[in-house]
Amino acid sequence: MNAPAQIQALISEAPAGATRLREIPYNYTSFSDREIVIRLLGEDAWRLLDDLRSARQTGRSARMLYEVLGDIWVVRRNPYLQEDMLDNPKRRQDLIDALHHRLQEVDKRRKIIEAAEGKDDETVAQAKQRNANVEALLQAATKAVEDFSAEFRASWDLRKRATKVLGRYTEKHNIKFDGMSRVTHVTDATDWRVEYPFVVLTPDSEDEMAGLVKGCIELGLTIIPRGGGTGYTGGAIPLTPMSAVINTEKLNILGAVEMTRLPGVERDYATIHSGAGVVTRRVADAAEAAGFVFAVDPTSADASCVGGNVAMNAGGKKAVLWGTALDNLASWRMVDPNGDWLEVTRLEHNLGKIHDAPLARFKLEWSHPGERGKPATPFKSEVLEIPGRQFRKEGLGKDVTDKFLAGLPGVQKEGCDGDCTPHQCV
Numbered sequence: 001m002n003a004p005a006q007i008q009a010l011i012s013e014a015p016a017g018a019t020r021l022r023e024i025p026y027n028y029t030s031f032s033d034r035e036i037v038i039r040l041l042g043e044d045a046w047r048l049l050d051d052l053r054s055a056r057q058t059g060r061s062a063r064m065l066y067e068v069l070g071d072i073w074v075v076r077r078n079p080y081l082q083e084d085m086l087d088n089p090k091r092r093q094d095l096i097d098a099l100h101h102r103l104q105e106v107d108k109r110r111k112i113i114e115a116a117e118g119k120d121d122e123t124v125a126q127a128k129q130r131n132a133n134v135e136a137l138l139q140a141a142t143k144a145v146e147d148f149s150a151e152f153r154a155s156w157d158l159r160k161r162a163t164k165v166l167g168r169y170t171e172k173h174n175i176k177f178d179g180m181s182r183v184t185h186v187t188d189a190t191d192w193r194v195e196y197p198f199v200v201l202t203p204d205s206e207d208e209m210a211g212l213v214k215g216c217i218e219l220g221l222t223i224i225p226r227g228g229g230t231g232y233t234g235g236a237i238p239l240t241p242m243s244a245v246i247n248t249e250k251l252n253i254l255g256a257v258e259m260t261r262l263p264g265v266e267r268d269y270a271t272i273h274s275g276a277g278v279v280t281r282r283v284a285d286a287a288e289a290a291g292f293v294f295a296v297d298p299t300s301a302d303a304s305c306v307g308g309n310v311a312m313n314a315g316g317k318k319a320v321l322w323g324t325a326l327d328n329l330a331s332w333r334m335v336d337p338n339g340d341w342l343e344v345t346r347l348e349h350n351l352g353k354i355h356d357a358p359l360a361r362f363k364l365e366w367s368h369p370g371e372r373g374k375p376a377t378p379f380k381s382e383v384l385e386i387p388g389r390q391f392r393k394e395g396l397g398k399d400v401t402d403k404f405l406a407g408l409p410g411v412q413k414e415g416c417d418g419d420c421t422p423h424q425c426v
């Protein structure tokens with residue numbers, strides 16, 4: 001999605017020599033030139049450039065500077081080019097040398113103009129100021145090129161380390177740095193694009209999840225769980241290049257519909273156990289085949305996943321009758337930010353909308369993950385009691401402004417407090 005062009009700029013007749021909407025080459029991204037300059041050179045640099053431009057004193061030098069920024073930007077925004085640069089140190093060095101060369105040319109021009117200007121009747125003070133501005137811009141640009149160059153080394157080293165650390169918990173082929181994986185996890189249904197993730201993880205089983213969360217924390221990576229990527233709030237979008245997206249698509253174990261005696265409930269009730277990555281429609285189909293209805297029916301059901309439904313507290317047309325995900329959860333397991341398991345079990349489920357229950361009670365039990373294949377060891381438990389009416393504003397199916405949701409872990413948290421696997425009522 002490109003940043004919208006300013007309407008005034010489009011409708012007004014462009015004066016001869018007017019600034020183009022985008023001057024940085026290859027900038028077909030959702031970032032404006034201003035944002036790119038600020039990102040690469042800093043806020044001061046944009047101000048300096050603006051000053052020079054308003055005095056019509058940039059011309060060829062500015063174009064050369066923009067070319068440098070464009071080259072850096074096109075690589076930063078294209079994981080396939082990054083791959084190529086990482087795999088070809090010689091090509092990378094040629095590019096870095098060319099960027100430095102262009103900046104040297106700008107510097108040469110600055111010196112020539114400075115020498116010429118002394119002979120003009122323009123005030124010396126003005127010329128000095130302009131010269132200082134260009135010098136400051138050159139310094140910022142030189143640093144940007146150096147940072148860009150250093151990034152490849154750092155990225156290479158971190159990839160090696162991440163493969164070692166995360167490889168303790170999952171197969172190597174589930175740790176993905178390739179262009180295709182990173183490109184396909186840069187956005188969700190919003191089509192908002194900010195940063196490519198550093199790595200995409202595709203665990204084979206739920207048991208790997210706790211270790212992966214621990215490993216990502218050790219590596220300093222921001223963790224983003226992801227289901228179908230149909231979210232409309234940008235929750236699955238990396239906002240920092242130091243992000244790990246955990247794709248749950250392989251966590252697709254789906255149990256059968258079972259009549260279960262839920263804790264504190266006096267009769268058996270139909271429930272189904274589902275992995276975080278099960279597509280919502282699969283659960284609805286299973287419920288229907290058993291003669292029941294699965295109440296969580298977002299319009300995105302053919303693509304969204306159950307973990308995403310819980311994290312977003314999704315609902316659909318049936319929410320009017322049976323509520324949203326929150327109302328229909330019997331229990332769910334999640335990995336908390338410490339890399340421990342947290343099991344949340346609804347007690348005395350009212351088998352209806354949660355806000356109709358005078359008090360909603362949840363048992364929370366934390367356990368340290370066991371070594372591969374071994375059971376987890378519980379170390380803490382507590383009961384959370386929340387008045388039912390606290391979950392919703394009067395008359396609302398769900399209150400999207402309330403992310404805290406009375407402190408109930410996992411639900412409506414957009415993946416911010418853990419990775420979820422649910423057990424639902426149908």
Ligand SMILES: Cc1cc2nc3c(=O)[nH]c(=O)nc-3n(C[C@H](O)[C@H](O)[C@H](O)COP(=O)(O)OP(=O)(O)OC[C@H]3O[C@@H](n4cnc5c(N)ncnc54)[C@H](O)[C@@H]3O)c2cc1C
Nearest residue numbers: 227228229230231235298299300305307308315414415420
């Ligand atoms: C065409 C269309 C129609 C839609 N209709 C509806 C509708 O009727 N009702 C409705 O409520 N929404 C609707 N949505 C929004 C969206 O589909 C839902 O919010 C859905 O629940 C998101 O699920 P997902 O698996 O795609 O999640 P993603 O987009 O992958 O992720 C959404 C958020 O959940 C987090 N997350 C994902 N999986 C987990 C997990 N296992 N553990 C913890 N956090 C996790 C992510 O980090 C992110 O913050 C619609 C979207 C589209 C595109």
